Amino acid sequence: MLLTEIPVSGPWGERHLLGLEHLTADQLNTVLDLARHFDEITLGGSQRLDVLKGLVVANLFFENSTRTRTSFSLAARRLGADTVDFTASTSSLSKGETFIDTAQTIEAMGVDLVVCRHRTPGAPHLLSRNLKAGVLNAGDGTHEHPTQGLLDIYTIMKHRGRIAGLTVALVGDIRHSRVARSNIHGLKALGAEVIVCGPATLIPSDIVRLGVEVAYNLDDILPRVDCVNLLRVQFERQRGAFFPSIAEYAHLFGMNGDRIRRARENLLVLAPGPINRGVELTPEVADGPHSLILNQVTNGLLIRMACLTLLAQERRNIQEAC
Amino acid sequence: MSSLLISGGRVIDPANGLDAVADILIVDGKIAAVTPVGTGNSAHRSSEPTRDSGYIDATGLIVCPGFIDTHVSLREPGFEEDECTATGTAAALAGGFTTIAAQSDTHPVVDDRAAAEFIRLQAERAKNCRVYPLGAVTKESRGEELAEIGQLVQGGAVGFSDAKRAVANSEVMRRALEYTRMFNRPILHFAMVPELSDGGVMHEGFEATRLGFRGIPAAAQDIMTGRDIALAELTGGRIHLMCVTTVDSVERIRRARARNICVTADVTPHHLLLTDSVMGSFETMYKCNPPLRSQEHLNALIAGLQDGTLSAISSDHQPLALEKKQVDLDTAPFGICGIETLLPVCIRALIEPGHLTWPQLIARLTTGPAEILGLRHGTLSLGQPADVTLIDPLKTWRIRASEFYSRSRNTPFDGQDFTGKVVTTIVDGEVRFIIDR
Missing domain, CATH: 3.20.20.140 (Metal-dependent hydrolases)
Structure with missing residues (x-):
């Protein structure tokens, strides 16, 4: 199957995928539809295609990540692309090479798509202005993580058939979460109600201007939510203590068996992982019937295949127009 | 004796409450006279031009400390x-x-x-x-x-x-x-x-x-x-x-x-x-x-x-x-x-x-x-060291960081058009910066 033969259901037109904030509902649906198509023709991502044959996808990770990098690599290979991994340590940057130098070096090697993770918001945006290759944001600091947002949405949609009208609670460290921001933008665009819930120190007050409801009491909101997305406590991004103890956090915001029993019967439990068992959720919940944590991992592969394909098509369109 | 006459500009000297078209005469690096134009005793007429005297036509410019x-x-x-x-x-x-x-x-x-x-x-x-x-x-x-x-x-x-x-x-x-x-x-x-x-x-x-x-x-x-x-x-x-x-x-x-x-x-x-x-x-x-x-x-x-x-x-x-x-x-x-x-x-x-x-x-x-x-500068009072800036308030120009006198280029305004430009800067009566009008 050729790249041009991949059916695209709606508008796309983006050279880069930097965030979900500026995407329309139609564009989001284009990605979701394509992921669903890949789900069907590859039997859940297990069969290889060759639509990206001859293309090179570079993983440019300035921040440690095993899961996301592996997922992107696998997605690229399932589509027949060659992949190169480039893990830039901060020490090499301090020697004077800017991250833009690094990226340009990689592009000079003939890379078509760059998957970038960086600890600073906007780093992939700056890269995209200095590269001809398409740039996929794989997480920029505490700003956005668009493919994670998309895979969360895809997972909910797969189990509920729709997004509009659902109520989704994002629970935990909202302040330091790129996953929260991408979820908010994507879910709002598709018509969901979003509640952010967590310790007041980890919810910036201006967040309501993104159109979300703020709650500090998980038990109050649980009966009316269709899905909880349990964000990992970002110990490494926090400067100082934002709550008194992990025990208190787990007591107030941790998802446990008691809370599951008080929630709606068909509650969906998502967690972007890696999870801190006993903090955001207990093993009973993580391994229980409501949990979609492993489905998320599989769906992540499909979403990344869809995003890589759309950007590769856009790149081809631009090259042909030149 | 060296002198410099800055003639016909809009002189704005907040310290002296002055905002009028005036001539400024600088002698030996000091403000020697500030004479509003039209008062009948313009500065250049009351002073003796010397061999090394200078003259700046400041018509249309703002002249200020x-x-x-x-x-x-x-x-x-x-x-x-x-x-x-x-x-x-x-x-x-x-x-x-x-x-x-x-x-x-x-x-x-x-x-x-x-x-x-x-x-x-x-x-x-x-x-x-x-x-x-x-x-x-x-x-x-x-x-x-x-x-x-x-x-x-x-x-x-x-x-x-x-x-x-x-x-x-x-x-x-x-x-x-x-x-x-x-x-x-x-x-x-x-x-x-x-x-x-x-x-x-x-x-x-x-x-x-x-x-x-x-x-x-x-x-x-x-x-x-x-x-x-x-x-x-x-x-x-x-x-x-x-x-x-x-x-x-x-x-x-x-x-x-x-x-x-x-x-x-x-x-x-x-x-x-x-x-x-x-x-x-x-x-x-x-x-x-x-x-x-x-x-x-x-x-x-x-x-x-x-x-x-x-x-x-x-x-x-x-x-x-x-x-x-x-x-x-x-x-x-x-x-x-x-x-x-x-x-x-x-x-x-x-x-x-x-x-x-x-x-x-x-x-x-x-x-x-x-x-x-706590400095005495910043005025055009008589006898003050002649530190004077001339501004073309209507000149439209493009900021180009590459043309900065500064060694650095870190400006958010690079490439943008603005109105108003410093055209001459005088320190101690000496023209230290000037651009062609």
Whole structure:
């Protein structure tokens, strides 16, 4: 199957995928539809295609990540692309090479798509202005993580058939979460109600201007939510203590068996992982019937295949127009 | 005897309440006559032209006292990759400045007499604008022990500042205010609570939340401003607050001045023109400290300038080598290379919308900063050293960082068109900067 033969259901037109904030509902649906198509023709991502044959996808990770990098690599290979991994340590940057130098070096090697993770918001945006290759944001600091947002949405949609009208609670460290921001933008665009819930120190007050409801009491909101997305406590991004103890956090915001029993019967439990068992959720919940944590991992592969394909098509369109 | 006649310009001299078309005669580097045109005794007729006399036709230009900047980072010694005294002072001339106070944030810090005298020596060698050193308040600007303030005064320091490092310890600041009082020198303080601002990249507000950056809340400045005012009242010392950016700080300063507490304050051009809405570009040229605030804060700064609560505008010139800014926003250092673009930015922010009149703007660039630093400059009074700036208020031009006199290029205004340009800068009666009209 050729790249041009991949059916695209709606508008796309983006050279880069930097965030979900500026995407329309139609564009989001284009990605979701394509992921669903890949789900069907590859039997859940297990069969290889060759639509990206001859293309090179570079993983440019300035921040440690095993899961996301592996997922992107696998997605690229399932589509027949060659992949190169480039893990830039901060020490090499301090020697004077800017991250833009690094990226340009990689592009000079003939890379078509760059998957970038960086600890600073906007780093992939700056890269995209200095590269001809398409740039996929794989997480920029505490700003956005668009493919994670998309895979969360895809997972909910797969189990509920729709997004509009659902109520989704994002629970935990909202302040330091790129996953929260991408979820908010994507879910709002598709018509969901979003509640952010967590310790007041980890919810910036201006967040309501993104159109979300703020709650500090998980038990109050649980009966009316269709899905909880349990964000990992970002110990490494926090400067100082934002709550008194992990025990208190787990007591107030941790998802446990008691809370599951008080929630709606068909509650969906998502967690972007890696999870801190006993903090955001207990093993009973993580391994229980409501949990979609492993489905998320599989769906992540499909979403990344869809995003890589759309950007590769856009790149081809631009090259042909030149 | 050498003389220079500047003829037919709109002379604005706030110190003398003058705003009229007039001729200015400079003899031997001093203002010899300011004669309004049409009074029948024009200056050039009352003076004897000599062989080396000069003449500048200033028709259509604004002629005013040379500008004064209360804090400019010249970066020498220690950071010559960013700027040196010669380039920084050349940039000052191009911006219309005839007098600047040099920040103490060199390496080593200007915390002893030798360091202060080195600044003056380099300025004499450069022979551009006047340079007065600022001495550090504390040794190495660490905020712990007082620097040798008395000896720094003898070395020429006109004021004291730890640059962008707040003197966080209130006891140290109290002693500093008491000690500098005996020399009648101000402390130029960067009022910011470090614990609230450390690690911050931009103004704390909706934009920072949306973009995922750690914010620097307005309260970080407000709290320290309040403390500084309380200490100025306690000690009777002179405090000058650099780079005021918030609603509440302006209001606190306004109230303190109404109570005759010795507090003055300045504001930068970029905080008057730009808001945090630009940060979504992730462009590091916008990263400055204090950060660009929201519109509500910007409005308060303009009101503060209008009623004189903010009596000076400072470029807060922070030249930075390009490679330092070609990184991500968290890593990039704070600062805007601003002295050459101050006037056009102020015209756009203040004159074009009608917030300030020309005499008000020029006062904030001359008499205001002169008073803060205790300098006699900033007027066209008879007998004064002839420091004069000529402005073409209608000239439209494009800011090109590549053509800066500064060694650095870190401006957010590169490539943008502005109206109003400094065309001639005169120091001690000598034309030190001139462009073809």
